[in-house]
Amino acid sequence: MSKKLRAVIIGPGNIGTDLLMKMLRSEWVEPVWMVGIDPESDGLKRAAEMGIKVCAEGVDGVLPFIKADDITIAFDATSAYVHAENSRKLNELGVTMIDLTPAAIGPYCIPPVNLDALSQSDIQNVNMVTCGGQATIPMVAAVSRVQAVSYGEIIATVSSRSIGPGTRANIDEFTRTTASAVEKVGGAKQGKAIIVINPAEPPLIMRDTIHCLVEGEADQAAITASVHDMVGEVQRYVPGYRLVNGPVFDGQRVSMYMEVEGLGDYLPKYAGNLDIMTAAALRTAEMIAQKLAEASAITA
Amino acid sequence: MKNKFVKLHDMSLRDGMHSKRHQISIEEMVAVSTALDAAGMPLIEVTHGDGLGGASVNYGFPAHSDEEYLNAVIPKMTQAKVSALLLPGIGTVDHIRMAQACGVSTLRVATHCTEADVSQQHIAYSAKLGLDTVGFLMMAHMISADALLEQAKLMVSYGANCLYCTDSAGFMLPEEVTEKISTLRNGLPDNVEIGFHGHHNLAMGVANSVAAINAGAARIDGSVAGLGAGAGNTPLEVLVAVLNRMGMKTGIDLYKIMDVAEDLIVPMMDSPIRIDRDALTLGYAGVYSSFLLFAKRAEQRYGVSARDILVELGRRGTVGGQEDMIEDLALTMAKENATAETVSATG
Numbered sequence A: 001m002s003k004k005l006r007a008v009i010i011g012p013g014n015i016g017t018d019l020l021m022k023m024l025r026s027e028w029v030e031p032v033w034m035v036g037i038d039p040e041s042d043g044l045k046r047a048a049e050m051g052i053k054v055c056a057e058g059v060d061g062v063l064p065f066i067k068a069d070d071i072t073i074a075f076d077a078t079s080a081y082v083h084a085e086n087s088r089k090l091n092e093l094g095v096t097m098i099d100l101t102p103a104a105i106g107p108y109c110i111p112p113v114n115l116d117a118l119s120q121s122d123i124q125n126v127n128m129v130t131c132g133g134q135a136t137i138p139m140v141a142a143v144s145r146v147q148a149v150s151y152g153e154i155i156a157t158v159s160s161r162s163i164g165p166g167t168r169a170n171i172d173e174f175t176r177t178t179a180s181a182v183e184k185v186g187g188a189k190q191g192k193a194i195i196v197i198n199p200a201e202p203p204l205i206m207r208d209t210i211h212c213l214v215e216g217e218a219d220q221a222a223i224t225a226s227v228h229d230m231v232g233e234v235q236r237y238v239p240g241y242r243l244v245n246g247p248v249f250d251g252q253r254v255s256m257y258m259e260v261e262g263l264g265d266y267l268p269k270y271a272g273n274l275d276i277m278t279a280a281a282l283r284t285a286e287m288i289a290q291k292l293a294e295a296s297a298i299t300a
Numbered sequence B: 001m002k003n004k005f006v007k008l009h010d011m012s013l014r015d016g017m018h019s020k021r022h023q024i025s026i027e028e029m030v031a032v033s034t035a036l037d038a039a040g041m042p043l044i045e046v047t048h049g050d051g052l053g054g055a056s057v058n059y060g061f062p063a064h065s066d067e068e069y070l071n072a073v074i075p076k077m078t079q080a081k082v083s084a085l086l087l088p089g090i091g092t093v094d095h096i097r098m099a100q101a102c103g104v105s106t107l108r109v110a111t112h113c114t115e116a117d118v119s120q121q122h123i124a125y126s127a128k129l130g131l132d133t134v135g136f137l138m139m140a141h142m143i144s145a146d147a148l149l150e151q152a153k154l155m156v157s158y159g160a161n162c163l164y165c166t167d168s169a170g171f172m173l174p175e176e177v178t179e180k181i182s183t184l185r186n187g188l189p190d191n192v193e194i195g196f197h198g199h200h201n202l203a204m205g206v207a208n209s210v211a212a213i214n215a216g217a218a219r220i221d222g223s224v225a226g227l228g229a230g231a232g233n234t235p236l237e238v239l240v241a242v243l244n245r246m247g248m249k250t251g252i253d254l255y256k257i258m259d260v261a262e263d264l265i266v267p268m269m270d271s272p273i274r275i276d277r278d279a280l281t282l283g284y285a286g287v288y289s290s291f292l293l294f295a296k297r298a299e300q301r302y303g304v305s306a307r308d309i310l311v312e313l314g315r316r317g318t319v320g321g322q323e324d325m326i327e328d329l330a331l332t333m334a335k336e337n338a339t340a341e342t343v344s345a346t347g
Helices: A014-023 A042-049 A058-065 A080-092 A111-120 A131-144 A165-169 A171-184 A220-235 A272-299 B015-019 B026-039 B066-076 B093-102 B116-128 B145-158 B174-187 B205-214 B236-245 B254-268 B277-285 B291-302 B306-315 B324-346
Strands: A005-010 A029-035 A053-055 A071-076 A096-099 A125-127 A149-159 A188-198 A206-214 A241-250 A253-260 B007-010 B043-045 B081-086 B106-112 B132-138 B162-166 B193-197 B219-222
Touching: A005 A014, A005 A272, A014 A029, A014 A042, A014 A272, A029 A042, A029 A058, A029 A071, A029 A272, A042 A053, A053 A058, A058 A080, A071 A080, A071 A272, A080 A096, A096 A272, A111 A131, A111 A220, A111 A272, A131 A149, A131 A171, A131 A188, A131 A206, A131 A220, A131 A253, A131 A272, A149 A171, A149 B324, A165 A171, A165 B116, A171 A188, A171 B116, A206 A272, A206 B324, A220 A241, A241 B324, A253 A272, A253 B324, B007 B236, B015 B291, B026 B043, B026 B066, B026 B254, B066 B081, B066 B093, B081 B093, B081 B132, B093 B106, B093 B116, B106 B116, B116 B132, B116 B145, B132 B145, B145 B162, B145 B174, B162 B174, B162 B219, B174 B193, B174 B205, B193 B205, B205 B219, B205 B236, B219 B236, B236 B254, B277 B291, B277 B306, B291 B306, B291 B324, B306 B324
Parallel strands: A005 A029, A005 A071, A029 A053, A071 A096, A096 A125, A149 A188, B007 B043, B007 B219, B043 B081, B081 B106, B106 B132, B132 B162, B162 B193, B193 B219
Antiparallel strands: A149 A206, A206 A253, A241 A253
């Protein structure tokens, strides 16, 4: 195989740290820098302990090292407000940005659905939608690739402990972005997203419900097979992605009931919503790395 | 307490949507709201049962959109104001903008009692529009009075001018209502009103509302003939009669609201609003009242007792909005029952 893609992670919080731990195991992507804004933050200290270079001066602090350290990929786990500037500065230096914020400047990416198509094009910024989107849009797509879906609706139920202050203050971003991606990536003509936060202790594992209204009589055998295939695709990067019940067929309605258990790298296992985001982001980077490796093999 | 004015807030056309599977017609909306207006009801809520944007597979598609209902009702009001409900995670600020354009005067932002901080953008936006902005803390039986006060303070800090203790499960007894309303009243600024929203699953709707008023609540929710989720809301015509006896003021004509109950609401009911074993289970197990019809439908479809489903939902700590859990759970319970039968047959 070719050399690993060298990466910067921006945002040393829960997501950034979990992503770092997954990346340390990757055959395709190597974490080089962790970027934060507070030199005293636990996240930067943890990264330093894991042998990663750390920078506490924000993205500006790492820009002088991008070329020298041969950085080609960046993950932004900060907030929608600062993402646009982060992306512009890094894109100028030829770095591809994987956006884990709801900023959604670039196209949405749900790896088993459209990563293949995206990685064929020369895209500098891809957006990972939302946790609820990563957990549910593969199922919408599994139905819509068999039969037209006039309406797709997803309900994500997450534990109170797994939802940070940023998401809470901007919960409309979640519903809007997810609904939009249910349409654009999931293939539903109309999309709707609902999020429910549950404070039960011990915390519940992320649950997701997907309802599709199909056009015409549901092709039960083909939809069921497609759904099971797609579950397998997602399990390649999120082993705890499970179809608990369904697909249920009720007239035009096709419903799937899922549970997403995380790997428990840095985040607890119940926080499957966060795990599926970091796993999908890393999977995206790995796919880009593989494409680059194939391309260089051909030109060589 | 004598001569104290209590503002009653009608839920028949919003919470009542749950018991009508969101199928109230425009004609019924207009007939009920104009009759309530004529009876002196000061505030009437008109929205999908699950609030603005609730139209969905999960909660049910309504006969008409929120906008159509609001536009049909609001121009017909002579003195009554109209409110809308919004649950962050279901509706967005876009819905608030639409409701304000339709002419609602009051916006109520509802969250689970421990999750007030998801309401910041909606409460702030509503307050900025100059709407009477209410924070609505649901399933308030699940936490202590002090914890409820902390969440209420968050909503006040975002801009709410009225805070509700909401007994979504109809689980509370009067002593608990007294403690929670007193704690809110004593802990929040004087210019913030306190409200109580009850369900009648343990037949405590009226008694709890009286306890709330005595503890300092200035707004009370109820619905005519109880039309609402579970065993319904506090029956307003009964509450008006009780408050009359106590010498309190509501501005509502008792005979007129009795007639709305008898002549308009009861004939609209798909089935009688009463404390049947499933509604009683909601109150007894502390389960969100709008789960009732979903559990009954799951019982019919999957042959699992609605009561067993509701008890299990309570045991799992489900919260408002988790209607999707009901079919999922019924499927799982049906599988378990089938396995148990196979085992006993082979054993």
